[in-house]
Structures are given as C-alpha cells and as structure tokens.
Amino acid sequence: xxxxxxxxAQGNFRTREHIVPESLGNRTDILEGVxxxxxxxxxxxxxxxxxxxxxxxxxxxxxxxxxxxxxxLPSVNLDPPVGGAIPALHPASETxxxxxxxxxxxxxxxxxxxxxxxxxxxxxxxxxxxxMVATPWHLSIIGRFLGKMGLEYVALTDLNYALSxxxxxxxxxxxxxxxxxxxxxxxxxxxxxxxxxxxxxWSGLEGRQEIECYSYALARIVKGEVIFAFLIGIELMxxxxxxxxxxxxxxxxxxxxxxxxxxxxxxxx
Numbered sequence: 001x002x003x004x005x006x007x008x009a010q011g012n013f014r015t016r017e018h019i020v021p022e023s024l025g026n027r028t029d030i031l032e033g034v035x036x037x038x039x040x041x042x043x044x045x046x047x048x049x050x051x052x053x054x055x056x057x058x059x060x061x062x063x064x065x066x067x068x069x070x071x072x073l074p075s076v077n078l079d080p081p082v083g084g085a086i087p088a089l090h091p092a093s094e095t096x097x098x099x100x101x102x103x104x105x106x107x108x109x110x111x112x113x114x115x116x117x118x119x120x121x122x123x124x125x126x127x128x129x130x131x132m133v134a135t136p137w138h139l140s141i142i143g144r145f146l147g148k149m150g151l152e153y154v155a156l157t158d159l160n161y162a163l164s165x166x167x168x169x170x171x172x173x174x175x176x177x178x179x180x181x182x183x184x185x186x187x188x189x190x191x192x193x194x195x196x197x198x199x200x201x202w203s204g205l206e207g208r209q210e211i212e213c214y215s216y217a218l219a220r221i222v223k224g225e226v227i228f229a230f231l232i233g234i235e236l237m238x239x240x241x242x243x244x245x246x247x248x249x250x251x252x253x254x255x256x257x258x259x260x261x262x263x264x265x266x267x268x269x
Contacts, residue, residue, distance in 0.1 A: 005152065013035065015035050017034065020214060023048075023052055023068045029153070053078075058074075058078060065101040073100075088137035088138070105197075109130070136182060140178075143184075150241045153216070153218045186261055187260055188236045189236065225247060227239065227253070
C-alpha cells in the first residue's frame with residue numbers, strides 16, 4: 001500500500017504524474033503510483049490550469065510557443081476569476097487581455113476591452129505595455145504550483161524524505177490552500193529576452209528553432225532549508241519547501257540574479 005504524497009491516503013495508486021506539466025514541455029520527469037487520483041485530478045483542474053492560463057507563466061508559455069500535450073499552440077485569456085474568497089483583481093492591472101502563439105513563431109496580443117485597447121495602443125507610443133499586478137490569488141496559485149513541483153522532485157529523489165514531517169506545512173498548503181496565508185515567493189530576472197530563442201537552423205528549405213521551455217533546481221542551502229527554483233522565460237521563481245516565513249539572505253542565493261520576496265502578510269487582504 002502506497003501513501004499519497006499530498007493527502008496521505010493509503011492505496012495502490014496507478015497514476016502517472018508529470019511533475020512539470022506536459023503543457024510546459026515535460027515528457028520525462030514522471031512520478032508513478034505516488035499520488036492518488038483525487039489529488040491528481042484536483043491539481044490538474046484547480047492549480048495547474050490556473051497557473052498555465054492566468055499567471056505570468058501563461059505569458060511566457062505563449063511567447064515561447066510551447067505546445068500543449070495535444071500539440072496545440074497556446075492561447076490564453078489572462079482575466080482572473082471573479083468573486084472568489086481570495087482577492088484576484090488589482091485596480092492597477094489590465095483586464096480584457098490575452099495572448100496567442102502562432103505557427104510562424106510570433107505572438108499576438110488579444111484585447112477584449114475597448115478601454116484597455118485605447119490605453120495600450122496609443123498612437124503617440126512606440127512601445128506597448130501590459131500591466132499584471134500579482135494579487136493574493138495569483139501568489140496563492142503560483143506558490144501552490146511551485147510547491148507541488150518542488151515536493152514532487154524531492155519525492156522523485158527520495159520518497160521517504162518527501163513524506164517526512166519536514167514538508168508537512170508545504171504539503172498542506174499545496175493540497176488545501178489557505179484563505180488567510182500565503183507562501184513567500186522569491187522572484188527575479190535572469191538573462192535576456194533576446195537569448196530565449198536560438199538561431200534558426202536551416203536544412204534545405206525548412207528551418208527549425210530551438211527554445212528552452214523551462215529549467216529548475218532543487219537544493220539545500222547552507223542553513224539547511226530546501227529550496228526549489230523554477231525558471232521560465234527570464235523570470236526566476238523560488239520557494240522554500242521547509243520554511244513558511246520569509247528567509248533572510250535567500251535573495252542572493254543565485255549568482256547574477258537578485259531576488260525579491262513577493263508576499264502579502266497574513267491578514268493584509
């Protein structure tokens with residue numbers, strides 16, 4: 001009898017869990033028989049779908065043209081949900097915005113709101129700007145998404161260690177969330193946008209272009225905390241899997257990248 005990594009239910013599970021979703025390009029990092037079907041279905045519908053369609057991860061996924069598991073190019077509408085228990089809309093954020101990837105490698109901005117259209121596409125501007133302010137809802141989804149992947153990578157390395165009490169706080173937050181508390185996320189930029197897509201390699205009349213879909217790191221820092229880092233596009237997102245409070249000095253753990261803690265304290269929304 002196995003024990004579910006997240007809810008600790010007992011059973012003979014037959015699930016195959018892609019640690020990083022297939023819609024971000026993962027075909028190899030898979031956990032088998034470790035997560036119950038109830039948890040797997042919940043994560044797919046409630047966490048991964050929101051992260052891949054309504055957060056900055058959705059923008060990068062579209063810009064990079066990462067195909068879905070059904071081999072379709074991504075198209076997203078970034079408007080957050082309305083009326084939930086956690087605030088999802090900030091007054092400074094744009095609404096009525098989406099992005100679509102196309103076969104020629106381009107990405108289009110899809111504007112569904114007339115006022116937003118006028119502000120973004122002003123005739124006196126040479127560049128366009130889209131504003132997404134991370135609300136408690138965004139940070140909850142991203143924190144749970146990163147925590148899920150991080151704990152699953154721990155399990156891929158050492159399942160008994162991943163089931164230890166050291167990870168119980170992040171395990172509970174990932175599976176059940178919280179209406180009052182968030183998990184701190186450390187955020188920074190790494191590299192340049194120009195470097196994301198490699199040169200076109202021509203073979204006869206056809207060309208191909210390689211892109212890096214994502215990269216990750218799982219590490220134990222000097223003080224003993226286990227951290228998980230996930231890079232997509234040029235945005236680096238880091239969570240600590242063993243400590244819920246903001247960690248001093250974590251901002252300088254990655255050479256060449258300064259991290260900032262993005263966080264809403266308990267009771268601030």
